[in-house]
Amino acid sequence: MPVTGLVLTVTDEDSRRAVMESLRLLGYVDIGEVHDLHIPVVVESDGVADEQERVRTIAAMPAVSHAVVVHFDFSDLSDAHMPEAREFARARRPIGSQIPLTDNFVGKPAPSVRRGTS
């Protein structure tokens, strides 16, 4: 089952504590030694979909400005988890609003940044 190492960047020192408290409530997260605004965490998951959901949940926490996955172990994923694309091509097609809005890497805008003008 996937084990994922993440680095979270929080917006400021005050919110760091709140983020860590929220993380501690999640049974599947281990927290490492904090460096400034960067929090290393490890996420354990039961499967592929689960892992993605958990990473996304953490990245979407308030005050987390940035979440980067730096380590991913999938040694327990068997071929059975690897559907072929042709099979997928015949699968039903999720549409429109049901397309997941992933935030796997970049997360949200840094709060110090003003929204651009157009």
Add this chain to the structure above:
Amino acid sequence: MDLKRRTFLKAAAMSAATSAAAGMSNARAQTRGGIDDDSVRWDKAPCRFCGTGCHVQVGVRDGRVVSVAGDQHAEVNRGLLCVKGYHVGLALYGQDRLRTPLLRQGDELVPISWSRALDVIADRVELDPSGFAFYGSGQWTIPEGYAAQKFMKGGLGCNHIDPNARLCMASAVTGFLATYGVDEPAGVFDDLDVADVVITWGNNPAEMHPVIFSRLIDRRSRGEEIELIDIGTRRTRTTDHAQRYLEFNPHSDLAVANGIAHLLLERGTWNRDFVDQHCAFRWDPGDPTLRGEALAFDQYREMLREYTPERVEEISGVPADEIRHLADLFGDPEKRITSLWCMGMNQHTQGTAINTLVHGVHLLSGHFGRPGDAPTSLTGQPSACGTVREVGTLAHALPGGRVVANAEHRAQTEEIWNVPEGRIGSSPGYHTMAMWSAWSRPESDGGDIHTIWVQVTNPGQTLPHLHGNFDPGVRDPNRFLIVSDVYPTVTTQAADLVLPSAMWVEKNGMVGNSERRTQQWFKMVDPPGEARDDTWQTIAVARRLYDRGFAGMRDRDGNFLFRVEDEGREVPIWEWDHYYDVNVDKHLFEEYRLFTRLKHKDLAPYDEYVAHRGMRWPVVQQEDGSWRETRWRFAGFDDPYVEDGREFQFYHSSSSDDRAQIWFRPYVNPPEMPDEEFPFWLCTGRVVEHWHTGTMTMRVPQLRAAMPNAYVEVNRADARRLGFTNGEMVRVESRRGHVDVPVWIGGRGAPPPGSVFVPFFDERVLINNVTLDAYDPISKQPDYKKCAVRVVPLNTRAAH
């Protein structure tokens, strides 16, 4: 999983995360062949995907890649990876990997032996070598591209070899050549660590080069002020981070650049000293060319006169005050300004022109050559620079910045390859668009390419206007398509012969990223079934031809063109069982390296790259024997080829006076614009989860689940006006074809009214049936970013 092992894995993940968080360099098992407590053997490799060139640590156990981690020792990514990078190991293990050669018999592709496959290819070559073409890739490793280049130009005496990079960065090449007389960026990623202002020109690095972009995010998280200005035709995630978003009418970026230059001159804020000492002016009085004609400064100023902020606003839609703000920034010598661009400026029928104009704004203002002051193009593929631009796998080029049209260059190449004088043809071969056109047109209509061998790319999905450039050739029984790939694709479906290839760490490799960084890795696991290295495939065909007496595969001494010796004895590298008896990559690279000194793009010996996480050329040997890379080209403080005592020197100047060229290029209308019948602009592009056509990433469950299918982004106001709802199936249609695709309103990107966006990763939604195949007259790069379409409801909703 047992508890002990799980604890170990968690500790490993925590170690990587903690090291990354601390920016420390103490990650585990960083050396080649290091084995950790869990029997996982770790080694370094660059990521398989984009031109950022992040390094990953790859963990292998029992002959299988089981783990990846960002490489803490890599300057490029400092331990980080993006969502694609950390799933790169899984891309090897899709269940439908190609495992055996397949030959078309009727409607079926049937398994055949490798020996038969080699004969089939040799037959096609012997049919007429001048009608045999090679279509390669910016994903070719350096040795793969070099072998193909030598096979074609040195072996077949045929210059019809061109890469898919023609579709993605050819205009950047011609932009650099026209400006500096030599290709590739002068700056490096380090510029982003010190720039005060970063301008993204039609570029979305937050999604397309996320690790590079993370440098800016990281600096901001430390409280540094960086002004990010996004100049684009569609809001993206990069826009979300920008202080200013300047939305311009498609194609009008030329007017924006001219508007900045105009104000610099009118206000007297251009850098007179820099320009007087280091620049000259140029334009094209007639048809567009790479060299143009010299232009006096006063003439240049006069040509720009019409690009007032108000006139630029009229053309581009960018408010005049925003043009003034850009001119304020460029006019401030204290600011450090980095411009970034990629497909937005390159996939443009005025691609060379806009590239030269952005270089010109930097040169005119003197924002060049200091750390943080750089016009920098990014590449989408892992070795668009290393293989295509440096090895020169283009129809007109030879390795090391040589060109076929130059007799001296041909002679140098023939000398290094030890092939008879006159072997290399003097006329450029077909560029990508001409090649596929010559394959798709009947012979009676001048179609003189009978066979194309495709490696590491998927033209059946990526060529523009597929109905015109790909489908007719597929239907013509006299045309033959050979495809080497790792998975079934739209292109293999159309192929006559399919060859199963090894991928990424299933083979040795070297690549060159966007900042001139050459990187190396070793084979770590075996490819599946009978899949084999692309380099081996090329060499094996060459040997089959040699064995048949094909003269081109012999050198001046009668030896095999790809002869490799070990302790004085020839190694039969054309036999798969002996291919890894020696390091063929190393042999090819050391030969190729001789070329790199001919244009100040010096590379270090192979073993230096084994020891490093890449080095940026020119790499020169120092007095103590060590090898030193170069970060800022043409700048006296760093570039070893700048003469002593000079601050800057453009030593490949096309005017032969050490000056860079500042071009005038006018705004002109695009070849197709929306009208009553086709009222929308269509822009196409990528998504963060998928690597180009999705061949690999659509086989990774996480990535596929994250972005399972293509869509059309529609502006909310347009959707309301047309009555579209989210998820509704619509037809996106141009004069050339259509796709049916679900609507996405308020999605990840936000096109302005009158504009739609469709990504190209989904083989079920071939958006290139719709795109236009007009291309830049100099670079021959097509424009995938704009054509006219209509969007009509299908009155059905896609099944949930």
